[in-house]
Amino acid sequence: MELVDRSGFEKLPKEEKCNNEVIRPSMTYWQDAWRRLKKNKMAMLGMYLLIAIILIAILGPIVSPYNYSDQSLTAANRPPTKVHPFGMDNLGRDLMTRVFYGARISLSIGFIVALCTIFIGIIYGGIAGYVGGTTDNIMMRIVDVLYVIPSTLYVILLMLIIGSGFKSVIVALGATSWLGMARQVRGQVLSLKEQDFVLAVKALGADSKRILLKHLIPNSIGQIIVMTTMEIPSAIFSEAFLSFIGLGVSAPQASWGVLCNDALPTLRTAPHELLFPALAITLTMLAFSFFGDGLRDALDPKMRK
């Protein structure tokens, strides 16, 4: 064997060394998603709107000079003025404060119900997908059966059992809204668990719990987040719906749905009482819808270039 002559080679300067490397800086999944989200104007608009609404929900009732339950019956149903920009409601309460306070109630319900949904959905779907076999079959048949009946019916029955109120709404909605999430998570886990990296982790000696919590769930987190941004507005919608048929949060607390319902008897004479809470719901729905759509496009790995 002949030795290669060293003189046949020369050292390159440092800059030229990099010429053949990939120019694009390496990005994590989240940086990449954030970059794509930033390009989507509607999604960013939705995001800023959401931040604004959340800030109003937190700060609005504190900053407002009025209390959400202070009444002055002489000023009932008064249209918007400089002092009361949204006008007064049927009991002479400042409507702006009530709409801001309603944002707290409605958004809290949305977020807490979504958290319940994620929690139950991940555990249920994760176990069904990971264990597989008969367990999966039985668990998913149960979901199939429950899925056929609109959850609204069961929410109403549950509300009758536990009585109306803020906590009851959350319990009833949380108990019925996890079915879609469970299906989605199961699907993700099923498709992920056959992949090589899971085999590699298994070969390294990880137990099922670790594989599920450290590898399978984090890999489906994008999908879960997208589902959540859809779940929050749907919970807000459901609560408004329940309040509208008289089963929502109880007075003097008021969600946006309650405010809309309260405005009905005086619709002809004081339409502003419906207008502002309705506008609040609609804007929130729009914001979630823009943001959710943008997020779905940004987090979908199929779109990754």
Place this chain on the structure above:
Amino acid sequence: MTKYVLKRVVAMILTMVVVITLTFILMHAIPGGPFAAEKNLPDEIKANIEAKYGLNKPLYQQYLDYWAGLLKGDFGPSYKYPGRTVNDLISGSFPISAELGGYAIILMLCLGVPAGIISALKQYHWQDNVVMIFATMGIAVPSFVLATLSIFIFSSKLGILPAARWLGWQYKILPVIALSAYNVSFIARLTRSSMLDIMSQDYIRTARSKGLSETAVIVKHALKNSLIPIVTVLGPLIAGVLTGSFVIEKIFAIPGLGRQFVDSVSNRDYTAIMGVTIFYGAFLVLMNLIVDIVYMFIDPRIKLTD
């Protein structure tokens, strides 16, 4: 094929057993009992009422009795309206709800599907923008807001359409629009994305390269396949129309089953709530079965062996 249908029918019966049992358990878990609202009832009268409706029997016996009634198609007496049965309540109000819901579904298909197709074919043109703006609004505005606003504008201000009740055709315009707005928007968006997906498929390019006219490509090749996803969401959408009618019927004072259900809930009319829930359940399960069978016929990609 027959095996598939049979399997679905068995699943349907199983679903109904679960629905009936679950509803029964939930209804009997409500604290207080059906006649708790009647104040200061002497014990003897209370015992009499309970004996009349079989409430003094053990729970499993009540459950079996209820089943015996159901198998004969009998939902039992209404607790709130003496002398009337739950069957009377349902048969009196369901046709109205069915009419309202039927119109809403027709509108959803006749408006939503063409809007979605136009939007997809004219992507990024003004037609697309108009459809998408309406579709986005339709999803964001809750039906009860749309209903009340439309009453305010068309009845209170303009005075051209009636605000309530269910008589002639002019009474039906506002409720049908309010009930179907969400679904029309949903279908339009779904049709649009499905159509866009299909139009970028290879077989569409093949059809074009054969020299087919654009109309033939769209009508013969794209349209049929892009409608398949719509059939799959029909089940949930029908369910949405059903529950949506709770609110719409209440606002427009329409004497349909939705309002009946909401009234039963506020009256705590136990048997009526139970009966209507089970009736809704059976109706939806049946609709889902029909949708599944239709789906099987139109999508050749589904394997019938399962």
